Amino acid sequence: xxxxxxxxxxxxxxxxxxxxxxxxxxxxxxxxxxxxxxxxxxxxxxxxxxxxxxxxxxxxxxxxxxxxxxxxxxxxxxxxxxxxxxxxxxxxxxxxxxxxxxxxxxxxx
Amino acid sequence: xxxxxxxxxxxxxxxxxxxxxxxxxxxxxxxxxxxxxxxxxxxxxxxxxxxxxxxxxxxxxxxxxxxxxxxxxxxxxxxxxxxxxxxxxxxxxxxxxxxxxxxxxxxxx
DNA sequence: AACAGTACCTTGCATTACAAGACTTGTGTG
DNA sequence: CACACAAGTCTTGTAATGCAAGGTACTGTT
Numbered sequence: 001x002x003x004x005x006x007x008x009x010x011x012x013x014x015x016x017x018x019x020x021x022x023x024x025x026x027x028x029x030x031x032x033x034x035x036x037x038x039x040x041x042x043x044x045x046x047x048x049x050x051x052x053x054x055x056x057x058x059x060x061x062x063x064x065x066x067x068x069x070x071x072x073x074x075x076x077x078x079x080x081x082x083x084x085x086x087x088x089x090x091x092x093x094x095x096x097x098x099x100x101x102x103x104x105x106x107x108x109x
Numbered sequence: 110x111x112x113x114x115x116x117x118x119x120x121x122x123x124x125x126x127x128x129x130x131x132x133x134x135x136x137x138x139x140x141x142x143x144x145x146x147x148x149x150x151x152x153x154x155x156x157x158x159x160x161x162x163x164x165x166x167x168x169x170x171x172x173x174x175x176x177x178x179x180x181x182x183x184x185x186x187x188x189x190x191x192x193x194x195x196x197x198x199x200x201x202x203x204x205x206x207x208x209x210x211x212x213x214x215x216x217x218x
Numbered sequence: 219a220a221c222a223g224t225a226c227c228t229t230g231c232a233t234t235a236c237a238a239g240a241c242t243t244g245t246g247t248g
Numbered sequence: 249c250a251c252a253c254a255a256g257t258c259t260t261g262t263a264a265t266g267c268a269a270g271g272t273a274c275t276g277t278t
Contacts, residue, residue, distance in 0.1 A: 007203050008266060009122030009234075013115055014207065015266085018214045025217065031225070042210040048266050050227055055265090072224040073274040092215070094116050098123065099208060101151040105127045106201070108134065114264075117235060121265095124235085140256070157235050159258055164234090181255040182243040 015044060016052060017091045020080065023062055024088055029075040053078065061087050124153060125161060126200045129189065132171055133197055138184040162187065170196050 018040075022033050030049055037044045053076075056062045061084035064076040080088070127149075131142050139158055146153045162185075165171045170193035173185040189197070 005233075006122055006125055006200060010126065010200075010203060010207055012121040012234095012265070013118030014211060016115055016118065018211060021215045021217075029225080036214070040210040040213040041206060042214070045267065046226080047228090047268065047270095051265080054227090069224080069275085071275070073226075075225065091115060091119075094119060095211070095215075097150060098119055101149045102123060102127060102204070104149040105145070105151070106130045106204075108130075118265075121234070138256080154236065155257080156237065156239095156259090160234080163258090178244085178255080180244065182257075184256065 011042070014095075015042070015048065016056070017088075017095060018042060019049075019052065020056070020061065020084060020088045020091065023056075023078045024080045024085065027077040027079050029067075029077050031075075056084070060084075120151070123204075124151070124157070125165070126197075126204060127151060128158075128161065129165070129170065129193060129197045129200065132165075132187045133189045133194065136186040136188050138176075138186050140184075165193070169193075 015037075018037060019033060022028060022036055028036075030046070030053065034044055034046070034049060053062070053064075057064065057078075060081055062078050062080055064078045066074045067077050068074045124146075127146060128142060131137060131145055137145075139155070139162065143153060143155070143158060162171070162173075166173065166187075169190055171187050171189055173187045175183045176186050177183045
């Protein structure tokens with residue numbers, strides 16, 4: 001058991017939450033998301049992101065449209081759906097609750 | 110994809126963190142931990158906790174001793190090791206960083 | 219044509235929370 | 249004693265998912 005594995009475990013689920021937030025702010029494509037997450041020190045790689053985006057799309061939480069690029073292959077621009085917005089509300093509450101619970105436990109003497 | 114599954118994912122790794130904190134405060138056995146986690150609204154069941162405790166023990170992060178109970182089978186009382194304390198320091202930093210990163214992303218307009 | 223850059227996707231592996239149920243020890247009741 | 253019950257520990261099988269590694273496809277440059 002090493003720290004990096006536990007760090008990976010801690011991030012699970014959080015990624016989905018953060019990515020929904022990013023998409024909810026406006027149309028973005030995968031590289032945009034990776035850049036923003038990396039800037040916030042939350043590293044994510046393509047092998048993680050693409051399957052996650054597909055899961056979100058299959059669950060009707062996000063949708064996408066193809067947009068041609070001026071330099072290179074076309075991009076998938078994602079946006080959040082009505083259902084996705086509602087789901088995000090739930091996740092906001094879950095996150096607040098988790099932070100609160102963890103705070104309770106880790107700050108106790 | 111439903112909320113409860115995402116909630117489970119969000120909790121992964123956090124459980125390990127919280128349980129290490131609880132053990133770090135003093136000797137406890139499994140039912141103590143379940144009670145404290147439940148009080149803090151972080152539900153955990155036995156099928157999750159026992160394998161986790163075994164992983165922590167195999168990684169030398171915690172140790173235990175058998176203590177006979179006055180009513181019922183003997184209990185395993187866990188305590189944290191030197192190595193476990195150092196590991197917990199790392200996890201504290203990881204958690205702070207994750208909260209910070211998530212805050213950065215989810216509060217952005 | 220060959221190459222490099224950008225973007226999207228797939229396969230296989232390891233980890234782990236959970237549901238369900240089993241095993242062990244001690245206590246009390248008939 | 250035989251049985252039920254409670255408390256505590258543990259095991260098996262399933263499903264989900266982050267990641268490493270590699271593959272596919274389109275565009276522009278030399």
